Amino acid sequence: MSYNFDRLRVLVVDDNLHSRTLVGAVLHAFGVKTVLEAASAEEGWKILAKNRCDLVFVDWVMDGMSGLEFSQMIRTAKDSPNQFVPIVMITGHTSLERVHAARDAGVNEFLAKPVSSKSILARLISVIENPRPFVRTKVYFGPCRRRRRVDYHGPERRVEENVIKPGKKSASAA
Amino acid sequence: MANNKRPIEIFMPPNVLKAKMGSGKLDLSAVKRAEQAIDNLKSEFTGWVIQDVSRLVEAGAAYVKQSNEETLADLYRAAHDLKGQAATFDFPLISRVASSLCLLTDDTVYGLPLPLNLIGAHIDAIKVIVRDNLKDPSDQTATELAAELEQQVAGFLEKHAAA
Numbered sequence: 001m002s003y004n005f006d007r008l009r010v011l012v013v014d015d016n017l018h019s020r021t022l023v024g025a026v027l028h029a030f031g032v033k034t035v036l037e038a039a040s041a042e043e044g045w046k047i048l049a050k051n052r053c054d055l056v057f058v059d060w061v062m063d064g065m066s067g068l069e070f071s072q073m074i075r076t077a078k079d080s081p082n083q084f085v086p087i088v089m090i091t092g093h094t095s096l097e098r099v100h101a102a103r104d105a106g107v108n109e110f111l112a113k114p115v116s117s118k119s120i121l122a123r124l125i126s127v128i129e130n131p132r133p134f135v136r137t138k139v140y141f142g143p144c145r146r147r148r149r150v151d152y153h154g155p156e157r158r159v160e161e162n163v164i165k166p167g168k169k170s171a172s173a174a
Numbered sequence: 175m176a177n178n179k180r181p182i183e184i185f186m187p188p189n190v191l192k193a194k195m196g197s198g199k200l201d202l203s204a205v206k207r208a209e210q211a212i213d214n215l216k217s218e219f220t221g222w223v224i225q226d227v228s229r230l231v232e233a234g235a236a237y238v239k240q241s242n243e244e245t246l247a248d249l250y251r252a253a254h255d256l257k258g259q260a261a262t263f264d265f266p267l268i269s270r271v272a273s274s275l276c277l278l279t280d281d282t283v284y285g286l287p288l289p290l291n292l293i294g295a296h297i298d299a300i301k302v303i304v305r306d307n308l309k310d311p312s313d314q315t316a317t318e319l320a321a322e323l324e325q326q327v328a329g330f331l332e333k334h335a336a337a
Contacts, residue, residue: 002201007194016255018222022215022262029211030204054191061254084187092258092276113258114269117208125200128191136183144184 003128005031009051012037013044013070014059014090019115023057023090026117030124041065045073049081055127057111060091060102067091068105075106075142083141084134086127090115106142108132212262219263220307226256227268227304234297238290249293250279256300266311267320271299274324277331286334292326299323 010032014020017039024035036051038044041062048056056074058067065073071087074080089102092113099110109123132143230252237245253275260268275296278288299319302308308316 002198002204003195004198005195005204008191015251016226016259018226018263019255019259022212022259025211025215026208029208054194061251063248063251086191090258092254092273114261115258116262117205117212121200121205121208128189128195131186131189131192133184133186136185137181 003125005124006033008032008054009034009036011044011047011051011053011056012058013041013056013062013067015039015062015064016059019059019090023115023120026115026120029117030121041067041070041073044070045081048074048085053082053085055086055088055124057088057090060089060093060098068102071102071105071107086131088123088127103145104140106140108143216264220304223256223260223263223265223268223304226252226259227300230256230272230300231297234293237293241288243284246279246284246288247281250276250281253279253296264309265303267303267308267313267316268300270311270320271296271303271323274320274327278327283331283334289330292323292330295326296323 005027010027012020012023012027012035014023014037020037020039024037027035036047036053038047041058042065044056044058047053058070060067067089071089074085074087075083086108087106088109088111089107090111090113091098091102093099094112102110109126111119111123134142135144230249233245233249233252237249239245253272256272257269257276260266260272275293278292278296299316303316311317
């Protein structure tokens with residue numbers, strides 16, 4: 001049995017029409033029936049408010065609100081229509097500093113330019129098969145930023161008594 | 175250490191994507207269809223590149239006319255789009271030159287007296303690559319030109335980093 005993409009509703013936010021068209025064409029070819037396109041973060045926000053999207057692709061560098069700010073808004077705005085929606089950041093930035101900034105904005109995955117059908121599919125599969133738990137602290141809300149499951153031999157920096165088990169509300173939680 | 179005393183809530187939201195897509199394996203025909211979709215668009219790529227280059231030329235002219243944060247950001251975005259997309263559109267050398275232009279125009283350089291002739295040289299190089307339809311990433315003249323531009327940008331940034 002293979003993945004069934006046809007029920008997905010995907011939002012693509014990019015101010016460059018050509019880039020949007022390319023990503024949309026690849027998603028349609030995978031079988032995604034509903035690809036919603038936005039030419040700005042502001043338009044993307046409106047679409048997100050009216051449609052239950054399952055996944056968001058957003059370009060980092062856009063006129064007006066950037067993809068980074070858009071991602072932060074999805075994760076932390078009080079009126080966010082979908083705080084948990086997986087976000088894939090499309091980016092030509094490759095510096096570690098930029099990657100950390102996007103990670104801190106609550107982005108799930110990166111899609112480095114130039115994009116290809118294989119790289120888009122790889123991000124889709126990663127979001128589906130490797131979902132990350134969400135973390136809420138006073139200063140961050142979004143997917144756990146510990147990206148990979150690796151054997152960690154250093155000291156535990158999360159203090160156990162301060163970790164609130166799933167299902168229990170934090171006193172500080174909004 | 176104060177951060178460690180902040181309460182942390184960790185939870186796993188429902189995997190809506192998985193629920194919709196089912197657990198399965200990759201259908202290789204989907205990849206072939208997607209590659210075909212990109213191939214089908216290739217006839218439009220040159221037209222798209224020409225439009226994106228026109229936008230870069232306009233942004234460059236606007237920056238030369240009035241150098242400020244806004245025109246610099248427009249120029250950077252136009253270069254950044256080409257950097258990201260031109261390789262997909264079979265113009266890898268445009269990506270390379272545009273990448274060099276991005277280094278020269280990103281927000282870390284705002285306030286520096288950017289060399290307009292170097293900005294113009296990048297734009298001219300990109301125009302030539304399109305005009306001559308140079309799609310081979312090893313084209314000797316174009317790679318030498320790209321290397322020269324990269325070197326000049328590195329020299330400019332180094333000089334101002336040291337200042």
